[in-house]
Amino acid sequence: MSSTSQAERPALADAAPLPIEPEVAALPAAPAPPPFVLMHPARAASYMLASLILALTQGLGMNLINANIPQLQGSIGATTNEATWMVAAYMAPNVSLAVALIKIRNQYGLRNFAEISILGFVVACFLNLFISDLSSAMVVRFMSGIAASPISSLGFLYMLEPFPPAKKMQIGLPIALTNISLAAPLARVISPGLLDIQGFHSLTTLEVALAFVALCLVYLLPLSQPMPRAKVIRKTDLISYAFLAMGFGSVAVVLVLGRFYWWFEAPWIGALLAFGFACITVMVAIELNRNNHxxxxxxxxxxxxxxxxxxxxxxxxxxxxxxxxxxxxxxxxxxxxxxxxxxxxxxxxxxxxxxxxxxxxxxxxxxxxxxxxxxxxxxxxxxxxxxxxxxxxxxxxxxxxxxxxxxxxxxxxxxxxxxxxxxxxxxxxxxxxxxxxxxxxxxxxxxxxxxxxxxxxxxxxxxxxxxxxxxxxxxxxxxxxxxxxxxxxxxxxxxxxxxxxxxxxxxxxxxxxxxxxxxxxxxxxxxxxxxxxxxxxxxxxxxxxxxxxxxxxxxxxxxxxx
Structure with missing residues (x-):
């Protein structure tokens, strides 16, 4: 897996893109980032703890439902196939939002991004307390999938924050990925005790509690801004992302539900999959004919x-x-x-x-x-x-x-x-x-x-x-x-x-x-x-x-x- 050299890819000028959008003047070179200042050990530990809490908050919000579908059917009055729609509703927006969040973060600033993201996540978690049937569960889980996407990014950023540049990839990255991987088994470990207390709402109450803890940590421990804010979002970006989101979301729903409704039995599976690939094809066609990708x-x-x-x-x-x-x-x-x-x-x-x-x-x-x-x-x-x-x-x-x-x-x-x-x-x-x-x-x-x-x-x-x-x-x-x-x-x-x-x-x-x-x-x-x-x-x-x-x-x- 070697990196791609500049000579291995033709220049954009040689690709002769069609003029779908006007030329945008090149942005001025960003100034060099400020020198790294070593944190006090206690403050560095606080950032690492914040990363763990954020990773578990996002991971448990997804896996507590996935791990307990058979136990949750009665709470919402649904069959196994119907209850699995909650997983599909969560994953449909979640699989693509991280792409858009990169540019949103660069344009509006890392601190604004962190504070608004965690507030949105708290609101989405709070709405989980009002789930009473399958319809409300699907709506709330869809909103949770949207709100949870930036939280995993914050988990990465908080873990990388206290490490010097030379150690971010060597130490920070493995710990951040390990934190994210812990959520799935932890959800199965704590689920039985929670379900014994108050059933489905015990799971959502824990999710809300973790979200409020994460909210406090984000506001108490601000992230440094590695580069100045710049206007990087263009109108054609919104069109490309819309098609990418619809394509990825459709494919995600098919992959979650296909084996439950069986691939060749439900006609909507084929139609949705075709729609997803068509959207991805349109996005690719747009991007191949742009100057500013x-x-x-x-x-x-x-x-x-x-x-x-x-x-x-x-x-x-x-x-x-x-x-x-x-x-x-x-x-x-x-x-x-x-x-x-x-x-x-x-x-x-x-x-x-x-x-x-x-x-x-x-x-x-x-x-x-x-x-x-x-x-x-x-x-x-x-x-x-x-x-x-x-x-x-x-x-x-x-x-x-x-x-x-x-x-x-x-x-x-x-x-x-x-x-x-x-x-x-x-x-x-x-x-x-x-x-x-x-x-x-x-x-x-x-x-x-x-x-x-x-x-x-x-x-x-x-x-x-x-x-x-x-x-x-x-x-x-x-x-x-x-x-x-x-x-x-x-x-x-x-x-x-x-x-x-x-x-x-x-x-x-x-x-x-x-x-x-x-x-x-x-x-x-x-x-x-x-x-x-x-x-x-x-x-x-x-x-x-x-x-x-x-x-x-x-x-x-x-x-x-x-």
């Missing part, structure tokens, strides 16, 4: 950036094993979040250890070796999970899931730092294009991973069910004996043998479905291990190719003495 499409589709995006996307799909794999398996086996608290505690510990290890790994700037190590760990953890049975319990997955969490925290910071440096080397205007690449691979990539993982499990479950049912013939004495044993459970309440046998057949069918689901999850774990192994081999080949090319390159000519 909102997003530099040509840079994004250059080979080094496509390679960078592919690596991030593959690893994001691989990590869906942890978000959709183990929790889904145990849900099929009848376990709830309160029985998996230990497992998600181990995942949190693995994430923290991975973040700490990443800090030391980034000191040596050996990104490819770090990625190889992380992929090897994912392969080992996924292969361990392929041995699951219907008797597997969370304790048997502590080691494998801890390893995968460790690898996830270890992989992402070096990749993001490398991409950020590559964008910055091209100029500040390319930061926005990098954010689009990173956002697409992480937000939409995460939804894509969960959708592919869930779809694969559904298909494999049907396959294994058909094979198991083939061998459950009533002419088989062992099958008849098993049905009699299962039906005997109801002997005290049902005296009719026919009804007892019917109940026995129903219980045997449930057991066959459960075993088919376990086999399907084992297949999915094996698929993840295979995908990680493919990425490992591809990266190893890439490293070998670069080493051979460097060895065969002619030595640089020595300067001739005058």
């Amino acid at each position: 909102f997003i530099d499409i040509r840079w994004i589709v250059s080979p080094p950036i496509l390679h960078f995006a592919a690596v991030l996307l593959i690893f994001r799909i691989v990590l869906s094993e942890q978000t959709s794999g183990a929790p889904g398996l145990f849900q099929v086996l009848g376990l709830t979040n309160d029985q998996m608290i230990g497992l998600f505690t181990v995942i949190m510990i693995g994430t923290i250890l991975g973040g700490i290890t990443c800090i030391f790994a980034m000191r040596y700037s050996n990104e490819k070796a770090t990625h190889l190590f992380a992929l090897a760990i994912v392969i080992v953890g996924s292969l361990m999970d392929t041995q699951s049975t219907s008797l597997t319990r969370p304790e048997q997955m502590y080691l494998s899931q801890g390893l995968i969490a460790f690898a996830g925290a270890l992989f992402l910071p070096p990749a993001m730092a490398r991409g950020f440096v590559a964008a910055l080397s091209k100029g500040p205007n390319y930061i926005l294009s990098f954010i689009v690449v990173f956002l697409t691979t992480q937000s939409l990539g995460g939804l894509l991973g969960s959708a592919l993982f869930g779809t694969f499990i559904t298909i494999r479950e049907k396959y294994h069910s058909s094979i198991l049912v083939e061998h459950l013939a009533l002419t088989d004495p062992l099958v008849v004996q098993r049905i009699t044993q299962l039906g005997g459970v109801y002997a005290r309440t049902l005296t009719d043998k026919v009804l007892q046998n019917a109940e026995g057949v129903a219980l045997l069918s449930q057991q066959a479905t459960r075993e088919a689901n376990v086999l399907a999850y084992n297949d999915a774990f094996m698929l993840i291990a295979g995908l990680a192994a493919f990425a490992f081999v591809a990266l190893l080949i890439h490293i070998t190719y670069d080493a051979v090319r460097a060895r065969m390159a002619p030595p640089a000519a020595e300067p001739v003495a005058a």
